[in-house]
Amino acid sequence: MRSRIIFLLIVFWAFSISPTNSSGAPVAKPRITFERQSEIQWQSLEKTFRAQREAAKTDGVSYVISGSSAVLLGIFGELGTQDPIDRAVYSVFQVIGIASVGYGIHKWIVSPNDELVFESLRREGSLTPEEKWKVMQNYFILNDQKKADERMIKAVTHGLVTALNLYGANNQSNPNIKNGLYFLAGVNLLAFLSFTF
Amino acid sequence: MVQRGRYRNWIRQVAYLSLVFYALESPAQLVFSKNARTADLTQSSLLTKSMAHACLGIKEISDSIPCQPAHTHFNRVPGLQLQILISNGYANLEKAQRLIGGDIGESFLTSVFSGNNVLQIEGSGVLDFKSKYINARWLPGSVRMFSAIRNEANPAVEVFAVDEKGFTFQSGFALLENLNVGLQSRVLERKYIRKKFFLVSLGTQEGRDLLKPKSQRIITFEPGISYQIPFLWDLTMSVLVANGGSYSEKFSDLESPVEAQFGVTFSPPIGFGKLEVSGDYKRLNSDDPTDRFFHLGAGFTYGSMLTTAGIDRNGISGGVFYSIEKLHAGITFTSTQIPGASDYSYTQTTYAQLGYTL
Numbered sequence: 001m002r003s004r005i006i007f008l009l010i011v012f013w014a015f016s017i018s019p020t021n022s023s024g025a026p027v028a029k030p031r032i033t034f035e036r037q038s039e040i041q042w043q044s045l046e047k048t049f050r051a052q053r054e055a056a057k058t059d060g061v062s063y064v065i066s067g068s069s070a071v072l073l074g075i076f077g078e079l080g081t082q083d084p085i086d087r088a089v090y091s092v093f094q095v096i097g098i099a100s101v102g103y104g105i106h107k108w109i110v111s112p113n114d115e116l117v118f119e120s121l122r123r124e125g126s127l128t129p130e131e132k133w134k135v136m137q138n139y140f141i142l143n144d145q146k147k148a149d150e151r152m153i154k155a156v157t158h159g160l161v162t163a164l165n166l167y168g169a170n171n172q173s174n175p176n177i178k179n180g181l182y183f184l185a186g187v188n189l190l191a192f193l194s195f196t197f
Numbered sequence: 198m199v200q201r202g203r204y205r206n207w208i209r210q211v212a213y214l215s216l217v218f219y220a221l222e223s224p225a226q227l228v229f230s231k232n233a234r235t236a237d238l239t240q241s242s243l244l245t246k247s248m249a250h251a252c253l254g255i256k257e258i259s260d261s262i263p264c265q266p267a268h269t270h271f272n273r274v275p276g277l278q279l280q281i282l283i284s285n286g287y288a289n290l291e292k293a294q295r296l297i298g299g300d301i302g303e304s305f306l307t308s309v310f311s312g313n314n315v316l317q318i319e320g321s322g323v324l325d326f327k328s329k330y331i332n333a334r335w336l337p338g339s340v341r342m343f344s345a346i347r348n349e350a351n352p353a354v355e356v357f358a359v360d361e362k363g364f365t366f367q368s369g370f371a372l373l374e375n376l377n378v379g380l381q382s383r384v385l386e387r388k389y390i391r392k393k394f395f396l397v398s399l400g401t402q403e404g405r406d407l408l409k410p411k412s413q414r415i416i417t418f419e420p421g422i423s424y425q426i427p428f429l430w431d432l433t434m435s436v437l438v439a440n441g442g443s444y445s446e447k448f449s450d451l452e453s454p455v456e457a458q459f460g461v462t463f464s465p466p467i468g469f470g471k472l473e474v475s476g477d478y479k480r481l482n483s484d485d486p487t488d489r490f491f492h493l494g495a496g497f498t499y500g501s502m503l504t505t506a507g508i509d510r511n512g513i514s515g516g517v518f519y520s521i522e523k524l525h526a527g528i529t530f531t532s533t534q535i536p537g538a539s540d541y542s543y544t545q546t547t548y549a550q551l552g553y554t555l
Contacts, residue, residue, distance in 0.1 A: 066500030092526035
C-alpha cells in the first residue's frame with residue numbers, strides 16, 4: 001500500500017514541478033489536460049499491477065518447489081531415523097510442505113482484492129481512463145480506512161488482554177506462571193502501543 | 198641385530214614413561230571438550246547455530262530476535278513466537294536439571310557418569326515478541342550440558358552444565374539513512390557447574406562438593422550500531438559492545454568480559470531466492486582463544502525453505518528450516534570434525550526445533 005501512496009506522490013510531484021530551460025529560466029508549461037494526466041496515471045498503475053502479478057507468480061512457484069522439497073525431505077527423513085523427536089520434526093516438514101505447495105499455488109493463481117478491482121475496471125470499456133483512475137483512488141482511500149479500523153480494533157483487544165494478564169499475574173502465587181503472565185502483559189502492552197501509534 | 202634391540206628397548210622405555218606421565222596428569226590440565234554449537238555464554242536459536250553464530254549483520258532472523266539490536270526496526274510484521282529447541286541426548290535432560298539443581302547423591306552421580314563417555318544435551322523454550330519498535334524475549338529455561346570422560350584406568354571427568362532463565366529487551370532505529378543504532382538489555386539468572394575431576398573423588402563428600410552449582414544474576418546493557426551499503430550487495434557492517442553491565446558475582450571459570458563484537462553480512466545477487474553470507478568476530482565460550490572468535494555462515498532462502506551452513510574452529514554445521522504462515526520447523530546437524538583437520542575423535546549433535554507464531 002505504501003508503495004502505491006509513494007507512487008501517487010511521485011506522480012503528483014512530477015506534474016507539480018515547473019520545467020526550466022538549459023539556462024535555468026522557466027519555460028512555458030505544455031498544456032497537459034487533467035484527462036491526459038489521469039490516462040498517464042492509469043497506464044502507470046497498469047504497469048505496476050502487471051509487475052506485481054509477475055512477482056506473485058515467481059514467488060508462488062518458489063513456494064511450490066520449496067514445499068515439494070519439504071514433503072520429500074520429511075518422508076525420507078522420517079524413514080531414516082528412529083528418534084521420536086526427529087521423526088516429529090520430519091512430520092511437521094511434511095505438513096509445512098503441503099501447506100507451502102497450497103500457498104504457492106494460491107499466490108500463483110488467485111489475485112488479491114486490489115488486483116481484482118483494477119482488472120474489473122480495465123475490462124470495462126465504457127469508462128474513460130480518468131473515471132477508472134478516480135474509482136481506483138476511491139478504492140485505495142476506503143482500503144486505508146478499513147486498515148485503520150482494523151488497527152484500532154486490534155489495539156483495543158491487546159489493551160484489554162494487557163489488563164487481564166496484569167490482573168491474573170497479581171492474583172497468581174506460582175512464580176513461574178506469574179512471570180509468564182507479566183511477560184504476556186508486557187507483550188500485549190507493546191502490541192497495544194504499536195497498533196496505536 | 199644388537200643395535201635394533203637397543204632401539205626397541207629405548208622406544209619401549211619412552212612409551213612406558215609417557216604412559217606414567219599421562220596417568221599422573223592432573224584433570225585441570227585437560228582442555229574442556231565441547232560440541233560444535235552449544236555455547237557457554239550464548240543461548241541461541243536453531244538458525245543461529247546452523248550459521249555458526251555468524252548473525253550480527255543479519256537484519257531479520259526467522260526464528261529469533263536479531264543478534265544486533267540496531268536491526269529491530271527491520272521487523273515487518275509484529276508477532277509473538279514460541280520456539281522449542283532440543284538436541285539429541287534429550288533423555289539426559291532430567292539428569293542435567295537435577296545436577297544443576299544440586300540434587301545429587303553418590304548413586305545419582307555414578308548413574309550419570311558411569312558408562313557415558315560423552316553426555317550432551319541442550320533444550321530450551323523461548324517466547325519472542327517482535328515488532329518494529331521493540332523486541333522482547335522471555336526465556337523460561339535453557340539447559341545446556343556437555344560432559345566427557347577420559348582415561349579408562351583412572352577416569353577423569355570434565356563437565357559443563359548451565360541453566361539460564363530471564364528476559365531480553367531490544368530497541369533500535371535508523372539514526373540516518375543506512376545507519377542503525379540500538380540497545381539490548383538482558384536480565385538473566387544463571388546456574389552452572391564447570392569442573393574437571395577424577396571420578397574416584399565422587400566417593401567422598403568433598404569430591405561431591407566440587408559439583409555444587411554456582412549462581413549468577415546478570416543485567417547487561419549492550420549498545421549496537423550497524424551501517425548498510427545497499428548498492429554493494431547490501432553489505433552490512435555491525436558492531437555490538439557485549440556483556441557490559443552488572444554481575445551479582447564474577448567467577449574466573451566463566452568469564453564474560455566486556456568486548457566489541459564485529460559482524461559483516463552481504464547478499465550476492467543470484468538468479469532466484471536470497472543468499473546471505475555472514476562473518477562474525479566474537480567470543481562464544483569463556484575460555485575460547487582468539488582464533489575461535491571467527492565464525493562464518495551462509496543462508497539461502499527460497500520460498501518457505503531456508504537452508505543454512507556454518508563453519509568455525511568449533512566445527513561445522515548445516516541445516517534446513519521450513520516456515521509457512523504460523524508454523525516453523527527445522528533441523529540442524531553439527532560436528533566438531535572440521536574437513537581437512539586431523540581430529541581423531543569428534544562429537545556429532547543434531548538439533549531439532551519446532552515453532553508456532555501466536
